[in-house]
Amino acid sequence: MSQALTISVIVPTYNRIESLLRALQSILEQSRPADEIIVVDDGSEEDVAAALAPLGDQITLIRQDNAGVAAARNTGVAQARGTWLTFLDSDDLWLEDRLAVLERDLAGCSDDIAAHIGNVVYTGAGYAEDLFGIKQLSFPQDRAEWVADPLPLVIAGMTLQGAAVRRTAFAAAEGFDTTMRMMSDTAFFCQLALVGPFLMSGVMMSEIIRLEGDTSSITSLRRTKRLYAAQMKTHYLEALLPRELSPAQAQLVRKQLSGALFKTAEVLHESDKRGARQLLWRSARDHPEPLKGWIKALAACVLGQRGYTSVAVQPKVLDRS
DSSP, rough: OOOOOOOEEEEESSSSSSHHHHHHHHTTTOSSOOOOEEEEEEEOOSSSHHGGGGGGOOOEEEOOOOOHHHHHHHHHHOOOOOOEEEEOOOOOOOTTTHHHHHHHTTTOOTTTEEEEEEEEEEEEEEEEEEHHHTTTTTOSSSSSSEESSSSSHTTTOOOOGGEEHHHHHHHTTOOOOTOSSSSSHHHHHHHHHTSSSSSEEEEEEEEEETTTOOSSHHHHHHHHHHHHHHHHHHHHHHHHTSSSHHHHHHHHHHHHHHHHHHHHHHHHHOHHHHHHHHHHHHHHOOOOOHHHHHHHHHHHHTHHHHHHHHOOOOOOOOOOO
């Protein structure tokens, strides 16, 4: 690499002092220390500054009015000085060798590498699932595997807590979309995948903790705000269409967009049947296999909810980003 490796960590937080302190401890205990740690307080009602005071100058704290996690991450990146950017949410933990693995894998890598991504484990009451297992992906642990076209890996969701992004690639991808209250990380990864190749590692980097009773997590919001979640997926896929895509990438985006429009129509069906029908026609037009697209749309239009269910394809990927 042409530049010395320096690693910045950005930690957005909102009213989570107790879990924030645990998250920061997992960063401070890294076998390869971070070069800087930036906490962005996104308008917490708690006194974050007082809670972090015992950590002294190990932490840089930035406070902003509440603007959402995408804006908080952008704020942290704007302050960061590292050549590589890493992220941890304030309710999650890093494994102790997370940065050491990153440093090992980046040694001698080419300057066109846009990101390095490792595995993460989701834990909660009674379950533990790893991201690559959910996605049915396998990568080596003793080295990172070069992936020339990472768009298929991230288009249905990827997780920031296991990722590191080259600073120049972050700028080229234009950061996180602050208009999105969820899925801004997946939208960002899709844009980043068009900037350059990724390095993929099978090493477990982070534990993503689902707190009991937490109704503000993205997983919870996807259940309670189903229409908005479906609209956000449509939004980030449509944003890819004007980009310079290979024929394979264009087909992938169109197929995913067709599915997202179909899902949005299903959620909208009970409250706005006319709007749902319009989305179904768009879904059919965008499908890379027109006959399949129109069969699905007509079945849903004629049979209603039974039609949506009968043609639904169970996804292979559980998007928990």
